[in-house]
Ligand SMILES: Nc1ncnc2c1ncn2[C@@H]1O[C@H](COP(=O)(O)OP(=O)(O)O)[C@@H](O)[C@H]1O
């Protein structure tokens with residue numbers, strides 16, 4: 616089998632970005648002497664030897680890995696929804712999961728924080744390494760995983776509580792004993808909602824607009840100090856203006872968090888993400904990873920014909 620060195624230390628001059636200034640502004644890393652250096656070299660980067668055909672693109676920046684998937688499969692009873700997906704999720708970057716409806720995007724996202732555990736009959740195989748441990752190991756505390764890897768859903772789902780309590784709730788449950796007012800303000804600021812709600816923190820979260828509710832849910836996720844934020848089509852229920860706000864916010868959040876976003880909107884994936892994974896299910900409905908790489912490469916130079924067909928709109 617061909618060995619693919621997916622080298623996250625490689626450097627060359629970045630070419631025009633598919634998604635504008637956000638990535639272009641990142642300082643270019645110094646060029647390493649070659650791209651096959653050991654993972655433990657001075658740059659602090661990591662590289663992975665992946666034997667999966669799907670990861671064939673070169674990475675032109677130095678980046679660490681937040682999650683490393685190896686042969687991740689998921690089942691609902693006897694039905695296999697996703698089959699042996701292997702890829703990295705780069706740290707402090709936005710990774711988009713794209714593909715037609717039913718290809719397993721939500722299922723994969725739910726593997727990342729053990730949300731599938733909550734679905735009766737759901738089962739996962741393989742490895743997702745997070746800080747040296749396999750998240751899928753049954754001995755790992757799924758509640759702790761969900762604190763560190765938060766989730767935002769398609770439909771904004773604030774609690775029927777005040778704006779303040781929506782944000783404070785999770786932190787309180789986790790035993791947060793610091794200055795709650797500061798924590799709430801900080802989370803609302805990071806979610807780009809503070810200026811709109813600072814004078815009405817006692818108002819019900821349900822009284823906000825859809826876009827504000829979604830930012831409130833993002834603030835709620837941030838308040839428990841996660842490292843990774845998963846978003847499942849977070850803007851698909853929102854109007855275009857609210858959608859752009861969420862997209863801007865995703866770019867900002869990537870400075871501090873690792874973001875994984877499911878979207879069926881190609882333009883959105885192009886605008887917000889640094890990396891893209893294209894998933895596809897065949898006749899038998901089993902989702903597989905077709906291609907993973909820098910978003911710009913996936914969109915302008917896909918290596919698989921099926922990726923090209925999808926991004927040019929040839930699938931439904
Ligand atoms: N709770 C569930 N029980 C059984 N099958 C499910 C469940 N959730 C999703 N599936 C099936 O798994 C496959 C992948 O679904 P999903 O991850 O929701 O895809 P996507 O998010 O890409 O639309 C589909 O065939 C879907 O019908």
Ligand SMILES: [Mg+2]
Pocket residue numbers: 720721722847877
């Ligand atoms: Mg879905």
